[in-house]
Amino acid sequence: MKPLCEAQPEGLGLKDDIFQREKYPVPFEFNHQVAEVFDDMALRSIPQYVDSMRFISGLACNFLRAGSTFIDLGCSTGSLLQMIASSVQVRLCLIGMDCSPSMYAIAKKKLSKYQDNIDIRLHCADILQTSLPTAAFVNASYVLQFLPVGSRIEVFTKVYQSLEPGGVFVFSEKVLSPCSLLQDTATFFYEAFKRQHGYSQSEIERKKEALDNVLVSSSTAEYQQMALQAGFVNFEVALKWGPFATFVMRKKGI
Secondary structure (H helix, E strand, O other): OOOOOOOOOOOOOOOOOOOOOOOOOOOOOOOHHHHHHHHHHHHHHOOOHHHHHHHHHHHHHHHOOOOOEEEEEOOOOOHHHHHHHHHOOOOOEEEEEEOOHHHHHHHHHHHHHHOOOOEEEEEEOOHHHOOOOOEEEEEEEOOHHHOOHHHHHHHHHHHHHHEEEEEEEEEEEEOOOOOHHHHHHHHHHHHHHHHHOOOOHHHHHHHHHHHOOOOOOOOHHHHHHHHHHHOOEEEEEEEEEOOEEEEEEEOOOO
């Protein structure tokens, strides 16, 4: 077993202050304005954000072999790919896909210095409109929640079909609790987390308004059902903080 990944995300970009401004993206979209501050936004808005990336990159570095392909769906600014590229000891093919041209541009710049040592391929594409190459490991961090609920099973099926036998799928999501009391409690602690990381209550409310009907959560049970329907086995919750969870599953081996 290799040591855990100790890499840090690089290039955190500008400070996220866009919801302090009178004009902010409503409805929320991953445009240039958001892309410029996304790394800071994610670090201050997603509990265990760095821990999650370290877990995924560490799992990938231990699981993947020379010549394996890793796909990051919704790669945003490329931070996870950068962590893997700076940690892995063998030559891999790292594929990043994001439908936002602004995110794609930042990822391309961030990952350019690794191109001599590792095969990195970035695509500006919509997962629902794009076929996936064969891969040993696929990750999707906070992607499904921005897709139409009825289309999410398509992603599970597409990933399952692209994976080699025994391949790994990891995804992270903000999940919905079926218990209203627990959901309200999770929301209370999550907003406290954001205030502790420098967001004002007005910023929190503005972002909530912007995300209304854009980010639509499903429950853990719903995601598990989708995974099982697609054919995955060993569905596990690897990390959990309030409504934020990282899940791991595998495709059946030969």
